[in-house]
Amino acid sequence: MRVRIGMLAASASLTLSAVSPAVDASARDTAPGDLVSAEPSAFHPLPGRPSASAAWKIHYRSTSATGEPNVVSGTVIVPEDGRTGPRPLISYAFGTLGLADPCAPSANLPKGGLAEGGLVDRLLRRGWAVVVTDYEGLGTPGEHTYTVGRSAGRAVLDAARAAIRLPQAGLSAESPVGIVGYSQGGQAAGWAAELHSSYAPELRVKGTATGGVPARLEELPEIHDGSSGAGLLLMMAAGQDAAFPELKLDSYLNADGRTLVQAVRSNCLAIDTTVGAYKKMSDLTVKNPLSTPAWRNRLHESDLGTRAPGSPVYLYHATGDELVPYDQGTGLRRSWCARGGNVHWRAVLLGGHASGVVTESASATAWLAERFAGRRTAGNC
Structure with a gap:
């Protein structure tokens, strides 16, 4: 039975009482992506500078790396631009922030100062809604399953499901979905792209933009x-x-x-x-x-490239990446292309790992806009 949430304006929050990733018995009667709770939140791209958006912190059902039901937290952000009706949704996977609960994106997006906050703001300015997962165990009871690809990919897909099921967000099952991530988020986005067809086939994923991907741990x-x-x-x-x-x-x-x-x-x-x-x-x-x-x-088990993504992918990697070597990106390109994937590959010629997410963001966003507009891409395998 899907959890229905309403009257948020009248109720300051709907919060978890006794739900943890070691799921309670009622979780067995719900589905991945179902909402457990939601409460008003905020999004600041920079400290002291709120964006023109509405935001909610959510907890939603997902699935662990070992196939067990769990609960993950995240943030849904919708532009306050006067637009009505469904709009595109980005499921955004942040790069490495740390393992402790205070590191979770949902704990920091309301305060500002996250390096990728400006990139999220860029997506909102396009008129797109954004949902940011905290990943398993980051901001919820238990430990963060950092670099465990299957868990992260499921959390990204289930975040999109949860955002669509949040009535206040104004989204629908027909909303086109894009997946975005870099570094740790690139691994999560890559796994979401590979799992989409089997794990969340109802999502209308139009494309995935993923970079700096640690494809072979x-x-x-x-x-x-x-x-x-x-x-x-x-x-x-x-x-x-x-x-x-x-x-x-x-x-x-x-x-x-x-x-x-x-x-x-x-x-x-x-x-x-x-x-x-x-x-x-x-x-x-x-x-x-x-x-x-x-x-x-x-x-x-967290290797990427063992199956083709079910929708087009914009894959990029900095040639000077000092943390995730460039050949991890080129190797993933070969693997996806060999399996029939629709891959648009970009080598980032300037900078290293930390700068790659910024320097390629505009091109990746423009590529996603073309996918949302229904334009076809043949990739460059």
């Missing part, structure tokens, strides 16, 4: 071990362990490793990457978990 430890990105390895290990407790991360860590992993679990990005920078896994572990078959198998 197993290759990252060798690149980042002992480098400035070593903290990201700790985050990845913690995220995989959150999804698959049988991996028993703590059993591989020495005292220093346990201290650092607890630090990344408890803080947001600036702290996460700083505390682990230039650390070697050999200095933090009694045995490197990322080198064991059990861990490698789980990392492989």
